[in-house]
Amino acid sequence: MDLCLTVNGQPISLAEVPGEASLLEVLRGRLGLLGTKEGCGVGECGACTVLLDGRALNSCLTAAWQAAGRQVTTIEGLAQGGHLHPLQRAFVETGAVQCGFCTPGMILAAWDLLQRNDHPSDQEIKQALAGNLCRCTGYHDILRAVRRAARWLREGAP
């Protein structure tokens, strides 16, 4: 199968993509976008979260062909040039990153939330990120990071 899609703003054409290939396999294996992580392969951990037309989903459960003709954003596509996205900056500054393996998926899931809701309550943040597991942080600093990024996005970053 030939597959045409847009990844991080770049139009991409791929030949001979197996019909059963997941979006995760294509991103990592064919495009070398290793920032998208695999933690379980069955949609339980959220480490493989990417944005498909701006909505967060598990790329391990998404067939590659489902992305045909659509926009995929991975963690590599979030920073604008040298500038970190406010979510990325907030994760760095609050200590929301420990081992960092869940971080790309966590940030993209939070991006989806803040796109839909620029002033989420703590409970709304927790609900939106409940599909993204972290074993290091206890989620405490991730909550602080998302709150901070939401404020920056509303009021402008300092």
Added chain:
Amino acid sequence: MSLGRSMIRVGAEERVRGRTIFGYDLERPGDLHLAAVRADQAPARILAIDPGPALALPGVLRVFTAADIPGENRLGIIASTRDHEFLAQELVRQEGQAVAVVAARTLAQAQAGARAVVVRYQPLPGVFDPAQALREGAPLVHPERPGGNLLHERRILRGDAEAALRDSAVVVEATYTTSPLEHCALELEGGRAEYVDGRVVVAACTQNPHYDRQDLSRFLGVEPERVRVIQAETGGGFGGKLDLSLQPFLALAAWHLKRPVCMRYTREESFRATSKRHPLVMHFITGADEQGRLTGLQARILCDTGAFASYGLAVNMRAAVHASGPYLVPHLDVVSRAAYTNNPFTGAMRGFGVPQIALAHEGQMDALALALGRDPLDLRLQNALRNGQATGTGQVLRSGVGLARCLERLRPIYRRWQARAASGEDFREGVGLAAMFYGIGNTGVSNPSTAQLEWGADGRVTLFTGAAEIGQGSDTVLRQLAATRLGIPVEEIDLCRGDTDRTTNAGATSASRQTYISGNAVLAAADNLEMQLVQAARQMLGQHHLELELRGGRLAALDGRRLEPAQVARYLAGQGQRARGAGRFDPNFSGLDPDTGQGRPYAAYAFAAQCAWVRVDTDSGLVRVKEVAAAHDVGRAINPRGVMGQICGGVAMGLGMALMEQFRFGQTDNLHRYHIPTFLDAPRITPLIVEEAEETGPYGAKGVGEPALIPTAPAVAAAVGRAVGRPLRHLPISLERVMAALTHEEAEHAN
């Protein structure tokens, strides 16, 4: 100065950009892929392994079995109990043990090959309960081993516990049990190996690269110099990446095939193939006098170590040494035993037996408080160890005993929550408290660390360390310590970490030891570097008695002259030398007496107390942890943000242990069935840092990685017990156990 200031973690920006390459990400185009054939039954004798059907498949190049191992097949971190056969030789001792490894051109081909290998087994009688394993006539897990199924026994004897308990005003007795747990680091095991100029180079996630190199060279039957291990960026460990996992398979395939190979575990394989937390059965009898002073403890502890020793001896030792908790207990009779079974092997997991034993010593404190009509916090404070008092092993602690301060920090929060805890038609709330102590570093054995610091001719300083960063923050803390001692900004220090060709042994990232032990090694390296710079500066200036010291990153002479260390480094470079200081630190310990367990197992101890506020839904038994406050005496917080991050992460892991986690082979071996806390389970956490300086610590620091987790499960158990009106002594506190407690069924079912 960076010490005591919250620092942005080394590598955080690369991580949020998705640029960090973990062990799991190391595959390169053209690499061969490996997949393991794992036994689907145990115990069993291997009658035959037929690789034929696998070799007939497209892309499959080779099937390795134990016969292909050039060196020693029995590996393990503890030399006296090395028994982990990485490819089963004759006997399969646990389900999931690797029997063969398939190398193929693609991952799918390797996996297809692994499914196609035919192994014929003869089933053998097994033993799956540690108490049964120690009975006469039980099937032997390692038949060739003297000592049968008893891996290790440790006694701690002090005074006369029997008499003390007989004379006590109050005696409480109970049995506590815990379950096997999986670490569930988010990064699955992954790595890559190459054959380069007659050497095998293995890059993989790990918590202990220099140990890996030793055992891989033993496995290949070659000198250690022919193996290079590079710690890949490691996405969490929690003890699960202390044993070798897939590195022996990578090394073996690269050695034979002379081609680059890569391997990754699936989540299911990670559950099945790596160690688990030891389940413990703990029978405790504890006494107190009328005033509430602890009089004596008799404890009988049994650890299921599963099919291989791994860290079992260390877990058993720690369980015994910490059985009396962070309290002054004059009379002790503790016997802890670890038994082999055919269950999945258990080993290191954050806390090495102490999170389990804390459930028992804290459950006993609450039982005593109830019997004496005393407040749980006041009773703990009354019995808390103080500076100058002796632990259960007779070790007098000169400094750094911060438990009383932790309890005092918690007191107002604990009281406020007690006052606010409510009950209603369909819910009940409770507040519980627990404390702990934890010895930093390995138990009663030498466990040194080494480090080097080099001042380059370009003015930059490089720290060389073998200490594995696994997300806990040692890269950041060790740089802060070096920067502080050298008097330069932390940004001017580069890091070379975890490559056995370029660094020396720092020991394992385990036992909460890297800040204290490797931190001290880094300070020693800085002192040594200063001495070398001073000597070289004297030579350079031709003034052999000039008084010089390193101050603010410059060499300052008494006569007011200032010299840049880089100038001195250039001078040394001109003579073919380098400005490089080396440091080593080994904690001041003594081995435990073989009969009485008396001695000085650790040089330093961390202390902590936590309280938890829970809400129990009386219709469903569902427990929600609303809040946890965690006061931790870390000696000195080198990076306070890092300390708080460790505390919050530990609390969440402890909550999983308390309420939801239980590993059952073949039943809960994926994240769908084995539940770890999600964002919605996480309580509000208040981390509180207490700094009771440890005089031997780097700037007073101790450690926090494991202490963070230890009091949580007992605090949650106490809170649930308070809410439902009876003690909870078995983990996890499942819905069934809560409902049984609520409906006052006769006995809570043990594990």
